[in-house]
Amino acid sequence: MRLESYLVVEMLQRLEQQGGLLRRHAVEAATALGKDEYAAALALSDELHRLLDKFVATMEMLRDHIVAHDRMGALGEAFGELTLRARSLVLLAQLGLLRDALRSPAAQARARGWFIDPCPGIDELAAYVHERLTTIHAIWMPYRQSQAQPSGMTDTDRANIYRTVVRVAQRALCELPDEPPFARFLEHGIAATDLPEVQLSCRQIVTVLGQPSELGTGGHLLRKPRRLAATSGPAEEP
Secondary structure, three states: OOHHHHHHHHHHHHHHHHHHHHHHHHHHHHHHHHOOEEEEEEHHHHHHHHHHHHHHHHHHHHHHHHHHHHHOOOOOHHHHHHHHHHHHHHHHHHHHHHHHHHHOOHHHHHOOOOOOOOOOHHHHHHHHHHHHHHHHHHHHHHHHOOOOOOOOOOOHHHHHHHHHHHHHHHHHHHHHHHHHHHHHHHHHHHHHHOHHHHHHHHHHHHHHHHHOOHHHHHHHOOOOOOEEEEEEEOOOOO
């Protein structure tokens, strides 16, 4: 699952890069049209079409992978749902790898100080994150196109609410590494150079949850949780 997790992260990063280029070329093409620079607009439109082909191909590849693996059914209308589910899938995969990596008595002894209540160990932390993910997905799933809606709610109402709550769920997912039990574990795991599998999984989690959730939102691919960002001391020694 580690290889598949890396592929999902790579596709998310590719979508972010391609989306940024799409927006830039769209603005430049519109600007050229506004200035009656039709030859320039045509050239920009050709490049825009080429970039859009690449973006759609990447998005469809990611969509097929996510739908096949996360057991949450067909995707809805919002691009944000795709990235939300992709990041959740990576998080769950890395948690599984962390549980395996910390299974030996030596690894458990090494990580003993990494946990705080209500998560005294990796199994409890994984269950905690699973529960939080269930809560996060419950924010938007009732407003999927396939769900029955209250009487009086129009399709337009549902679509507007759905897109809004997908963004709310994205923000909640990004804030998950800032919750104290998870933040403490990630802080120590990233510093544990003597446990490369653990360090790699923790970095993968911080990377994927730090990616912008929508096109054009900016930000950095690696957004450290606030607890980690505030830590100025040296990395933990083994």
